Amino acid sequence: MSALPGSPEATAVTGLDSSPVDAAAVGDVPPLTEQTRLEAREIIARYPVPRSALLPMLHLVQSYQGYVTPEGVALCAEELGLTKAEVGAVATFYTMYKRRPTGRHLVSVCTNTLCAVLGGQRIFEAVAADLGVHHDETAADGSITLEHAECLAACDYAPVVTVDYEFYDQQDVESARELVAALRRGEKPLPTRGAPLTDFRGISRQLAGFSQYEDPDAAVDAPGAYEPTLRGLRLAAERGESAPPFPRPEPTPESSSGAPAAEAAGVESAQRGEPEPAGRSLADKDGGTDTPAGTEPGTSGQGPGKD
Numbered sequence: 001m002s003a004l005p006g007s008p009e010a011t012a013v014t015g016l017d018s019s020p021v022d023a024a025a026v027g028d029v030p031p032l033t034e035q036t037r038l039e040a041r042e043i044i045a046r047y048p049v050p051r052s053a054l055l056p057m058l059h060l061v062q063s064y065q066g067y068v069t070p071e072g073v074a075l076c077a078e079e080l081g082l083t084k085a086e087v088g089a090v091a092t093f094y095t096m097y098k099r100r101p102t103g104r105h106l107v108s109v110c111t112n113t114l115c116a117v118l119g120g121q122r123i124f125e126a127v128a129a130d131l132g133v134h135h136d137e138t139a140a141d142g143s144i145t146l147e148h149a150e151c152l153a154a155c156d157y158a159p160v161v162t163v164d165y166e167f168y169d170q171q172d173v174e175s176a177r178e179l180v181a182a183l184r185r186g187e188k189p190l191p192t193r194g195a196p197l198t199d200f201r202g203i204s205r206q207l208a209g210f211s212q213y214e215d216p217d218a219a220v221d222a223p224g225a226y227e228p229t230l231r232g233l234r235l236a237a238e239r240g241e242s243a244p245p246f247p248r249p250e251p252t253p254e255s256s257s258g259a260p261a262a263e264a265a266g267v268e269s270a271q272r273g274e275p276e277p278a279g280r281s282l283a284d285k286d287g288g289t290d291t292p293a294g295t296e297p298g299t300s301g302q303g304p305g306k307d
């Protein structure tokens, strides 16, 4: 189970290899097998509560089929004792779970604020033109699925592009176009930091919790990869600067009597007409509200939850 995509073992397990993409094969979705089910059970066994295994199980489905198929939803539901609607609700909530077949690689271009200011949108448009696709579409040769991404938590390396969630930092239009061209030729350029590039199904397998590396140290970041992040810390240290203390809310009678502080703060802010600090509404204090009719997860006609 610990196989590097492209290796004979991984090819046997997942059908992956490193050869140039055969466009005709991209639409082929291999059926899930008994081995998939055994691996799903292996994931479930890692958790005290079975349903906690759903997220890695969805990655496992993607590692075999390239996206969350109705068959994959059904397998997860069966193994976890959930309804397909419940599985579909999770699968359609997170953008890492794909609803349509993906290309060999998933290229994500950050077009959020800092990356956009430094050229992220121009990068996206240039790459989209080269591939002949729009957001969330796959090139005709099956090599690449392209997507806009919200902040990838790497603003200090902006503008950033990820391929199968590995970082290619401080890109510009030409470097990003070259990166994509290399991927289409079947090459796997080394990421700026982090582990070597695999492909979308390979990284999905890692996200399902099946390490590809016999030696865990082989997957650590390269030395010095954090330089842009550490530069700010060093400058602050040189100048004797530090972050201001985080303001603490005044204790309330409720919080001092044992009520959870966050809940007390939420009540306080709601009474002042301010946004909730923890994403909970006062209605939750009374057991929450019912989902409005017709908006239950999985009934919207979208995603694999529908069957």
Ligand code: FES
Pocket: 110, 111, 112, 113, 114, 115, 116, 150, 151, 152, 153, 154, 155, 156, 158, 159, 160
């Ligand atoms: S805005 Fe692009 S990584 Fe944060």
